[in-house]
Amino acid sequence: MYPWTDRSGRFSALKSAVFAGLFLPLLWLIWRWRTGDLGPLPIDEATLESGRWTVRMIVITLAITPLQRIFGWGRLALVRRQVGLAAMGYALLHLSLYVADQKFDLGRVASEIALRLYLTIGFAAVFGLVVLGVTSTNAAVRYLGRWWKPLHRVAYAIAGLGILHFFMQSKIDATQAALMMGFFILVMLYRVPNAARLRSVWTLAGIAIMAAFLTAGLEATWYGAATGIKPLAVLQANLLFPGVIRPAWVVLGTGLAVALLWFGQRTWAAQKRQLQAAA
Ligand code: HEM
Numbered sequence: 001m002y003p004w005t006d007r008s009g010r011f012s013a014l015k016s017a018v019f020a021g022l023f024l025p026l027l028w029l030i031w032r033w034r035t036g037d038l039g040p041l042p043i044d045e046a047t048l049e050s051g052r053w054t055v056r057m058i059v060i061t062l063a064i065t066p067l068q069r070i071f072g073w074g075r076l077a078l079v080r081r082q083v084g085l086a087a088m089g090y091a092l093l094h095l096s097l098y099v100a101d102q103k104f105d106l107g108r109v110a111s112e113i114a115l116r117l118y119l120t121i122g123f124a125a126v127f128g129l130v131v132l133g134v135t136s137t138n139a140a141v142r143y144l145g146r147w148w149k150p151l152h153r154v155a156y157a158i159a160g161l162g163i164l165h166f167f168m169q170s171k172i173d174a175t176q177a178a179l180m181m182g183f184f185i186l187v188m189l190y191r192v193p194n195a196a197r198l199r200s201v202w203t204l205a206g207i208a209i210m211a212a213f214l215t216a217g218l219e220a221t222w223y224g225a226a227t228g229i230k231p232l233a234v235l236q237a238n239l240l241f242p243g244v245i246r247p248a249w250v251v252l253g254t255g256l257a258v259a260l261l262w263f264g265q266r267t268w269a270a271q272k273r274q275l276q277a278a279a
Pocket of ligand 1: 044045047048051091113119123126163165170
């Protein structure tokens, strides 16, 4: 199976488009590098950018199964493996850029990874991504049999480690890390109800609200524990909406958009059935 064909070997427009799309962040990074848009410390900036894309790709990979269950888009399963592999690719690029930044002094890289907790956590996540990557081939799926699924659940822990690494190196402003955490919470909550319960506008809206509250609460807890900023002040910042849009609001908006989209899809399908019955 090629990145542009489906399981029966036929050309798949969806797979081809997603495959091409996965290279866009890399091409954009190269273009910014060549035009000097990465600022005075291009390796540093490219390290940050590739790290952000690794987290985004992991969250997108984890969103595929819930979206498939909510909207009944079975074909999405075709692209899950390639998005997961892209996450591994961006993680390896991120690590390579870090090694380049350390002037390829591998002894120093190893000791930094061993001594700095946020790098140890990042390393564990990269290691996990590589294990999932090499065991994602059809041959590995067959070889691992019933062990494949439990092994690939490690992806949830990898996402958690990646987001923790993101928070730990964010210093004073953890907004982007909190946003990724919020999306991760949302996609994890979609996995809790069974498919029948999930296909309800109230369940979907409830999950959106729950994810938003958890995001706001955990974000405030992080600021309180890591920066000394009062958690209550961070929680209150959420009330400055719409002047200030904190991650919890973005998570709420995304979750409610999914609920509305599902409702629209169901209404449209019901009308189509009625029209067909009348014809
Ligand atoms: C051995 C593995 C890793 C190493 C050595 C590493 C190293 C680093 C370093 C040094 C930074 C800060 C760069 C700077 O301040 O210039 C950073 C930031 C970051 N890393 Fe990693 N990392 C690793 C793995 C990962 C993984 C697996 C992910 C994602 C799942 C990740 C996501 C990020 C993100 C999102 C940032 C911050 C971007 C931002 O602040 O906007 N890293 N990493």
